[in-house]
Amino acid sequence: MKYEKWSLGYWLLKQYVRFVDWIIHKKIILNGTENIPRNKPILIAPNHQNALSDPMAILLHTRFQPVWLARADIFKPGIITLALRFLKIMPVYRMRDGKDQLAKNEKTFADSIKVLENNCALALFPEAAHSAKRQMLSHKKAVPRIVFQAEEKAENNLDIHIVPTGIYYSSYWKFNRSVMVNFGKPLLVNDFLEAYNENPSAATLTLRDALEKAIEPLTINIKSKENYEIFELIRAIYGKAFARKTGQQNGFVQRFKSDQQLVKKLDELEPNNKEKTEKICNAAKRFDAQVRKYGLRSWLVENPENNFWKLGFNKLLLLITLPVFAYGFLFNAIPFIAIDTIVRKKIKDFAFWSSFSLVLGFTLFPIVYLLELWAVAAWLPLWWHKLLFIVSLPFAGKLAFRWYILLLKTIGRGRLFILKAFRKQQWQSLKNQQEKLFDELDKIV
Known part of the structure; x- marks a missing residue:
């Protein structure tokens, strides 16, 4: 060849x-x-x-x-x-x-x-x-x-x-x-x-x-072997706050650049001050455990302002776009869930998950789409109806997934609202824990 x-x-x-x-x-x-x-x-x-x-x-x-x-x-x-x-x-x-x-x-x-x-x-x-x-x-x-x-x-x-x-x-x-x-x-x-x-x-x-x-x-290169997982956790928890501190805008490219700086600071801290590194890593693990205990994500704790209004808006948006989700979910759920289940259960090496998902996706989805077209063909008398239907399926699937992500975020906002409104002591404890962690991180960067 x-x-x-x-x-x-x-x-x-x-x-x-x-x-x-x-x-x-x-x-x-x-x-x-x-x-x-x-x-x-x-x-x-x-x-x-x-x-x-x-x-x-x-x-x-x-x-x-x-x-x-x-x-x-x-x-x-x-x-x-x-x-x-x-x-x-x-x-x-x-x-x-x-x-x-x-x-x-x-x-x-x-x-x-x-x-x-x-x-x-x-x-x-x-x-x-x-x-x-x-x-x-x-x-x-x-x-x-x-x-x-x-x-x-x-x-x-x-x-x-x-x-x-x-x-x-x-x-x-x-x-x-x-x-x-x-x-x-x-x-x-x-x-x-x-x-x-x-x-x-x-x-x-x-x-x-x-x-x-x-x-x-x-690229982002976390050099630490001992604290790699915790440094990655700190990047997820503290990354947005660090980006703001360094004057970066909240975009994907800008966040990448600020994360590079944050990782470099953490890597420099580890050999020079092991005691400080251990203290920050333990604080990050404790905070993450508490956040997960309440079914939240760190970004919700970091930015709880106007949560009630955002919660209401999200619910309204979910309700209005529910038919779009239903259409996309109906015709995409079977191959999507099947691929996700196969990959998680059968592929032991995490690094190959995306590879197998890609290969299974571009082979299985077209087969399922053709079968679905055959199943609904009787209700689509004109050829361009059939064409429009099959072309719409991948886009509807992507929109359905984004609807699902919005649903998860809305559930998280609902849990935050309940915690702030009815469990004020626990909320204040969680917020204080985050602020102390951020104060410690601010000092090293």
């Missing part, structure tokens, strides 16, 4: 999956696309946290048909291998695959060089594994080795550009999540060639470290 060739079948599949991806996400934000050069051999090097969703975030939202390198153990004999090759994914063999398998990498590297020689996009995860955390793993040497070998074969005439890329998700698997892809300024392999000619091993390490340093500002 000539991976560097443009594929019509790939392009058609990409358009369909791009629509499905749009349905799944609330927001899709691309930053730094001007950093991706044209008419140059490109190697896209993103962080890796969310299995198949990571390459989808790149290939669905750029002009390329990038050729990906992936670990060889996913290439099972038969249809799986055929599908992966159709998707322009090439195997990379590791020592754990068997020492005798490593020789097969020669073909992979040769094919990779062809991709670069034809000014196409190659893509590779420098970490060589996904973490399922907002935490970068140590980079491996594969990216420098491939680009140096390619330049060596082409007598240093390729001018390869490595594009550091950061992928950030508001949630790793929830429906209606947001995703942001940040493309950084490219690293020019030409800048490292002289050092490579003098000392290949040292230059490989230098380029590896330079790439890791270039990717880190493009």
Whole structure:
């Protein structure tokens, strides 16, 4: 297979999956696309946290048909291998695959060089594994080795550009999540060639470290191993307040930038003041436990003003839009609930939840929609009625889900109203607990 060739079948599949991806996400934000050069051999090097969703975030939202390198153990004999090759994914063999398998990498590297020689996009995860955390793993040497070998074969005439890329998700698997892809300024392999000619091993390490340093500002990287979960909890509880404190507006991109600063402050605190870190972490855990005890969320406790009026407005909006929810739920509930149940019960690795949900979604939903069209066809006499019906289903499903989220928020507001009105002592205790936690966090930032 000539991976560097443009594929019509790939392009058609990409358009369909791009629509499905749009349905799944609330927001899709691309930053730094001007950093991706044209008419140059490109190697896209993103962080890796969310299995198949990571390459989808790149290939669905750029002009390329990038050729990906992936670990060889996913290439099972038969249809799986055929599908992966159709998707322009090439195997990379590791020592754990068997020492005798490593020789097969020669073909992979040769094919990779062809991709670069034809000014196409190659893509590779420098970490060589996904973490399922907002935490970068140590980079491996594969990216420098491939680009140096390619330049060596082409007598240093390729001018390869490595594009550091950061992928950030508001949630790793929830429906209606947001995703942001940040493309950084490219690293020019030409800048490292002289050092490579003098000392290949040292230059490989230098380029590896330079790439890791270039990717880190493009994503959120919680470095703490001991307190990772608590720092992530603090980010969720205190993030909005910190954004306001630093003068950031309440938008997805602005919140991402302020969260980067907050995480950096927490990571700096941990080695310098372990006692203070432990005190703040314990306070955050206690506050979170109390919030959950009352069936609330921290954002409700943080902003309880005008809750009565917001509660009334939400109820009215839910009532008015109930028919929209009923329509969307009726024709989308079966595949949505089925996929959610299968993924949660059968997929043990949390990092693969979004990947399996995506694959099951773009295969199962069309089948169910066609069956539903067949079931109601007798009530839709005209062809354009049928077309309008089937086209409306995914949009109605997305609206139904957002109605459901509004319902959950309204229930939360109802619990907040009851707590403030009838259990004032408990409410005041909870509010005081939050204010003390925020005061402690204000001091360290």
